[in-house]
Amino acid sequence: MEKFENLSGIAAPMPLVNIDTDMIIPKVFLKTIKRSGLGVNLFDEMRFDRQGNEIEDFVLNKPAYRDAQIIVAGDNFGCGSSREHAPWALADFGIKSVISTSFADIFYNNCFKNGILPIVLPQEAVDVLMKDAEKGANARMDIDLVAQTVTTSDGEVFSFELDSFKKHCLAEGLDDIGLTMEKASAIDTFEASASAARPWV
Amino acid sequence: MSPKTIYDKIWDAHVAHEAEDGTCLLYIDRHLVHEVTSPQAFEGLRMTGRTVRAPDKTIAVPDHNVPTTAGRDDPKNMTEDSAIQVAALDTNAKEFGIHYYPVSDVRQGIVHIVGPEQGWTLPGMTVVCGDSHTATHGAFGALAHGIGTSEVEHVLATQTLIQKKSKNMKVEITGKLKPGVTAKDITMSVIGETGTAGGTGYVIEYCGEAIRDLSMEGRMTVCNMAIEGGARAGLIAPDEKTYEYCKGRPHAPKGAEWEAAETYWRTLFTDEGAHFDKVVTLNGADIEPSVTWGTSPEDVLPISGVVPFPSDFEGGKVEAAQRALDYMGLTPGQKLTDIEIDTVFIGSCTNGRIEDFRAVAEVVKGKKIKEGMRAMIVPGSGLVRAQAEEEGLADIFREAGFDWRLAGCSMCLAMNPDQLSEHERCAATSNRNFEGRQGYKGRTHLVSPAMAAAAALTGRLTDIRELV
Numbered sequence: 217m218e219k220f221e222n223l224s225g226i227a228a229p230m231p232l233v234n235i236d237t238d239m240i241i242p243k244v245f246l247k248t249i250k251r252s253g254l255g256v257n258l259f260d261e262m263r264f265d266r267q268g269n270e271i272e273d274f275v276l277n278k279p280a281y282r283d284a285q286i287i288v289a290g291d292n293f294g295c296g297s298s299r300e301h302a303p304w305a306l307a308d309f310g311i312k313s314v315i316s317t318s319f320a321d322i323f324y325n326n327c328f329k330n331g332i333l334p335i336v337l338p339q340e341a342v343d344v345l346m347k348d349a350e351k352g353a354n355a356r357m358d359i360d361l362v363a364q365t366v367t368t369s370d371g372e373v374f375s376f377e378l379d380s381f382k383k384h385c386l387a388e389g390l391d392d393i394g395l396t397m398e399k400a401s402a403i404d405t406f407e408a409s410a411s412a413a414r415p416w417v
Numbered sequence: 418m419s420p421k422t423i424y425d426k427i428w429d430a431h432v433a434h435e436a437e438d439g440t441c442l443l444y445i446d447r448h449l450v451h452e453v454t455s456p457q458a459f460e461g462l463r464m465t466g467r468t469v470r471a472p473d474k475t476i477a478v479p480d481h482n483v484p485t486t487a488g489r490d491d492p493k494n495m496t497e498d499s500a501i502q503v504a505a506l507d508t509n510a511k512e513f514g515i516h517y518y519p520v521s522d523v524r525q526g527i528v529h530i531v532g533p534e535q536g537w538t539l540p541g542m543t544v545v546c547g548d549s550h551t552a553t554h555g556a557f558g559a560l561a562h563g564i565g566t567s568e569v570e571h572v573l574a575t576q577t578l579i580q581k582k583s584k585n586m587k588v589e590i591t592g593k594l595k596p597g598v599t600a601k602d603i604t605m606s607v608i609g610e611t612g613t614a615g616g617t618g619y620v621i622e623y624c625g626e627a628i629r630d631l632s633m634e635g636r637m638t639v640c641n642m643a644i645e646g647g648a649r650a651g652l653i654a655p656d657e658k659t660y661e662y663c664k665g666r667p668h669a670p671k672g673a674e675w676e677a678a679e680t681y682w683r684t685l686f687t688d689e690g691a692h693f694d695k696v697v698t699l700n701g702a703d704i705e706p707s708v709t710w711g712t713s714p715e716d717v718l719p720i721s722g723v724v725p726f727p728s729d730f731e732g733g734k735v736e737a738a739q740r741a742l743d744y745m746g747l748t749p750g751q752k753l754t755d756i757e758i759d760t761v762f763i764g765s766c767t768n769g770r771i772e773d774f775r776a777v778a779e780v781v782k783g784k785k786i787k788e789g790m791r792a793m794i795v796p797g798s799g800l801v802r803a804q805a806e807e808e809g810l811a812d813i814f815r816e817a818g819f820d821w822r823l824a825g826c827s828m829c830l831a832m833n834p835d836q837l838s839e840h841e842r843c844a845a846t847s848n849r850n851f852e853g854r855q856g857y858k859g860r861t862h863l864v865s866p867a868m869a870a871a872a873a874l875t876g877r878l879t880d881i882r883e884l885v
């Protein structure tokens with residue numbers, strides 16, 4: 217996985233609450249056996265009409281936001297299915313961070329496996345960032361992973377919380393299966409005692 | 418020792434390693450796999466030269482993509498991309514030596530129905546699957562939750578999951594339910610109360626008299642939708658009903674092992690005085706047959722209600738409500754029972770079990786569905802289908818005009834050919850009413866099986882209490 221570098225990018229405002237994984241990547245695109253190439257179908261039903269033409273007023277179709285790397289979204293972003301195709305599609309499109317007041321649990325975890333930083337901030341902060349994002353392409357937002365801050369185009373700074381292990385993996389681009397395998401002996405020991413205690417498992 | 422919740426107990430029994438910052442490796446007892454979220458995980462194993470650590474604890478079944486019509490074991494009767502996914506599961510299951518139920522096997526079905534049915538799911542276990550409705554298995558007093566594909570790969574390779582502990586939430590349903598009110602109405606009402614993010618960061622324990630009174634199947638319906646409330650998992654302490662259900666299942670323990678297991682299972686309850694970070698209490702008698710009007714499972718109302726006005730909401734929900742009304746083609750103030758529907762879908766891991774079908778049969782027996790109605794009934798597994806045939810339910814459905822199909826996810830997410838067309842309006846027993854969920858621009862109203870059956874007869878959303 218690529219390391220998450222500090223980011224200075226355009227943020228697209230998506231104030232809608234409960235943006236679910238069916239919106240992020242509709243199920244017709246889940247029939248792939250690959251991880252790549254889903255960016256063209258990101259938000260497909262909101263972005264394109266049935267003939268495949270772009271829907272002009274959808275935010276990522278507006279000239280100012282076509283190169284957005286950040287999404288500022290309403291509450292409960294990523295709710296619904298566990299499909300990792302959602303962060304795959306976001307990452308493939310070029311989105312590196314999503315900011316909201318809350319995320320669905322599975323989606324939140326999935327982001328970190330794909331180099332995306334989901335940032336949780338209180339409503340007041342998200343409101344300010346949403347306004348900033350609405351300014352368009354000239355307003356770049358800065359995200360500093362190490363310092364755990366988001367800075368608006370006006371220089372206003374918001375700090376966010378982040379689990380230290382997740383931060384470490386994201387910053388270093390670590391493969392967590394490899395990390396876990398280093399603890400194989402702990403798993404072996406646990407497995408042996410668990411199967412003695414609960415042989416029916 | 419300080420008192421523990423059932424979640425605390427299961428968690429503590431599965432921590433294989435704990436780092437200083439509290440990040441744990443949680444050992445996984447059962448890993449269920451289906452065709453849509455696993456190909457990339459198996460591919461990852463191949464690319465890194467890894468194997469499946471515990472193939473005997475890994476169970477695969479195709480369900481999301483498979484057609485629910487005859488002739489489906491011939492890949493020619495599937496779309497090409499679906500056939501590729503199903504074939505990939507087939508290859509992966511064989512190559513990595515995991516348990517497998519192909520479409521040709523009578524035990525094939527929706528992964529969350531097959532697990533309990535075959536006795537793979539037992540109390541006190543940790544169960545994961547690359548599917549959010551894994552919460553279903555919590556009905557057995559198991560800690561069960563959905564994971565993403567990278568985590569599927571992680572579990573395949575290491576039989577563990579990197580986790581931090583969630584908080585404890587208690588949802589208590591007191592007293593008795595009124596006639597016509599079902600497990601589905603309980604679980605939808607809870608989401609209506611807490612919202613779709615109300616459970617975020619929590620594992621829910623459902624308890625109270627109304628939950629105890631439910632059958633195992635009803636409990637599965639309740640836990641199934643814990644994820645719609647945002648919770649990582651939902652669970653119910655095991656009791657006599659749980660043991661009764663598990664006993665004799667193909668993969669349940671036998672003889673002395675059963676005795677030992679049952680003794681252990683009887684320790685799985687929340688201790689007196691254990692701490693919950695959040696408590697929600699509903700009076701069972703206040704719960705009404707429920708229906709969703711919008712495009713989020715929290716958009717739920719008693720069937721006696723009316724379509725809300727966007728101004729009834731606050732903040733970002735005003736816009737969401739307006740968008741939902743436009744999408745659903747509804748007028749604020751309209752009575753829910755005046756909403757006409759075109760299609761009925763009965764099935765899914767929420768309501769595709771035998772008791773659900775008995776409830777439907779009770780409503781439609783000797784009657785005919787409304788003329789022009791498309792009504793589809795899809796068993797959750799081949800065994801549910803066989804049992805419904807044996808009990809004569811299938812005949813009742815066919816005579817009433819239902820399309821009686823083969824097992825799978827079907828129109829719950831419409832990845833196979835079972836889909837709504839644009840603006841088609843459906844009463845569905847599944848669990849999600851998101852935009853496009855059941856087909857592009859399709860409109861979904863979530864209801865219980867009995868309510869779906871009633872709607873099939875009348876052609877509109879119907880209060881089941883009018884019919885009984």
Ligand code: SF4
Pocket residue numbers: 480481527528529548550765766767825826829830847848
């Ligand atoms: S029936 Fe629906 S919710 Fe259940 S596993 Fe299948 S697609 Fe998911």
